[in-house]
Amino acid sequence: NSSGYGDHLEAVRLFADLGIRIVQVAYNTANSVACGCYETKDGGLTDFGRELIAEMNAVGVLVDLSHVGWKSTQDVVSWSKKPVAITHCAPAGLKNHPRNKTDEQLKLVADAGGFIGVTMFPAFLARGPKSGVEDYVEAIEYVINLIGEEQVGVGTDSTQGHDAEFFRWITHDKGCGRKLVDFGDVLELRDFERLGKFPNLTAAMEKRGWAARRIERVLGQNWISLLRQVWPA
Amino acid sequence: NSSGYGDHLEAVRLFADLGIRIVQVAYNTANSVACGCYETKDGGLTDFGRELIAEMNAVGVLVDLSHVGWKSTQDVVSWSKKPVAITHCAPAGLKNHPRNKTDEQLKLVADAGGFIGVTMFPAFLARGPKSGVEDYVEAIEYVINLIGEEQVGVGTDSTQGHDAEFFRWITHDKGCGRKLVDFGDVLELRDFERLGKFPNLTAAMEKRGWAARRIERVLGQNWISLLRQVWPA
Known part of the structure; x- marks a missing residue:
């Protein structure tokens, strides 16, 4: 912030x-x-x-x-x-939520040369707390179908290891103000409960029939391209 | 702030x-x-x-x-x-300036039970750097004619003893950003170069024919009434 x-x-x-x-x-x-x-x-x-x-x-x-x-x-x-990014968001086209981004918003950023990182926070995915890696891959693919596969990456928004006080803080204005949103019980994405589970994500991408080129791009190459444009050499 | x-x-x-x-x-x-x-x-x-x-x-x-x-x-x-205040401003009706307040603005605050403190900062008064206590009393009277004499007070905005760096800071956004305004050479109000010169102000009010009741109100009683409403006992 x-x-x-x-x-x-x-x-x-x-x-x-x-x-x-x-x-x-x-x-x-x-x-x-x-x-x-x-x-x-x-x-x-x-x-x-x-x-x-x-x-x-x-x-x-x-x-x-x-x-x-x-x-x-x-x-x-x-x-x-310089190119800008939405580093962690899910498409509103799959789940309507104030934190999700509409097709118009995603396209605006992409058309300006920007980048979309797709989040795996279950509350923002179509099936909510029931979501698993396959739902996350679906969300990424939705964005790819909208803006192509070269400006999209993983934006986990992982909250692994955070306690209730952390969630109380982030759901209130500046931590101390009005309540903004209720996520209910915050659960990890099924099959991606820890960052060490990245191999499950790769497997879900392969299962969905993604080519190796697309998987490599989404898992890291696109992020590297973006940061090369924005960060100093 | x-x-x-x-x-x-x-x-x-x-x-x-x-x-x-x-x-x-x-x-x-x-x-x-x-x-x-x-x-x-x-x-x-x-x-x-x-x-x-x-x-x-x-x-x-x-x-x-x-x-x-x-x-x-x-x-x-x-x-x-609670009543609000514009603690230090001059009327735009006498000098047009982004920091001065229009009749509409002064009335809005007064109609809501609020308070207007009139500043003696010369750049905001009709005759600019040439202004003296008589111009300041004119500005106060302008506001009194607009909203009555019970919600008006002195709001010096005195900058006595400040250096060039202070004025550089206050004329830029947050001190570090774009330049907002140029006051030129900042001069004190003639005959009110120091806070110890309040007696000159009282004399100028008397010279303008103000009744003792009005002078007492403007010099302090109105401020006390306001603060009694807003501050805890």
């Missing part, structure tokens, strides 16, 4: 030097830069936000729109001089 | 206990709560902003709209359950 930069444009370079090279413009609600996807009224990218995006472009920090609202997303895509 | 609260609603009470009992909703530009008067597009009060204003009302912190934009001002006036 760019609110971590506070009121300091110079913090972009400092944090980048410390390793923070992917930052969301806003997280769920409003900050001084833009608005999140649960904000009642999205006022769009602010004047300060424009300067912050320019600095992120200049320093080489990937601009992430995952939890950002629609008006702010449009403003950022128009304004950013 | 409410951005000092960061993302912490609980900071309102903490800071109030430490003596911070007048806080601007926004300062010149956008923050996570609202937008300032130099922001290109004022998105209004955010969802978090509503919760913050409610907390300020509950704790007893005066909501200040001096550097706040028009849309945000309207939203805050509608939302706040």
Whole structure:
């Protein structure tokens, strides 16, 4: 969340030097830069936000729109001089949810040279808590059918090892404000309960008939291509 | 500036206990709560902003709209359950400036039971750097003619003892961003170069023919009435 930069444009370079090279413009609600996807009224990218995006472009920090609202997303895509990403989202075409992205939103980012990371968070997938790796592969394929297979990757949004307090925090505005969403019992994706289960994902891709080229791209090559464009050499 | 609260609603009470009992909703530009008067597009009060204003009302912190934009001002006036204030502003009816307030804006706040503190910052007065105490009294009288003499007070905005770096900071977005305004050479109000010169102000009020009752109200009684309504006993 760019609110971590506070009121300091110079913090972009400092944090980048410390390793923070992917930052969301806003997280769920409003900050001084833009608005999140649960904000009642999205006022769009602010004047300060424009300067912050320019600095992120200049320093080489990937601009992430995952939890950002629609008006702010449009403003950022128009304004950013480097490709942007929705690093972790699921398609609203399969499950309607404020955190999921419509075909129009996914296409806007992709048409601007951007990247879509597909999340495996079960609440955002079509079958909800019953979802397994095969549902996740279906969601990735939905996005591929929309924007092609060269700008899509894995964006797990894994919450492995987090406790109830963590989920209380992320489901409230800035942790202390109004409740934004109720995920119910948060379950891991079936057959992908831990990050060590990546081989199950590969197997599900093969089972769905994906060519090796597509699997390699989605599992990593597309991410590398994106980061080569955005991060400094 | 409410951005000092960061993302912490609980900071309102903490800071109030430490003596911070007048806080601007926004300062010149956008923050996570609202937008300032130099922001290109004022998105209004955010969802978090509503919760913050409610907390300020509950704790007893005066909501200040001096550097706040028009849309945000309207939203805050509608939302706040306690009287709000523009603690330091001059009337746009005498000098057109983004920081000055139109008759409509002054009336909106007053009609809601709020308060107007009139600033003596020369750049905001009709005769600019040539202004003296008599111009300041004229500005106060303009506001009195608009909203009566019971909701108006002195809001010096004195910058006595500040250096060039201070003025560089306050004329740029969050100190580090774009330049917002150029005040030229900042001069003190003639005959009110220091806070010790209050007697000159009283004399100028008398010279203009103000009754003792009006002078007492403007010099302090109205402020006391306001703070009695807003601050806890």
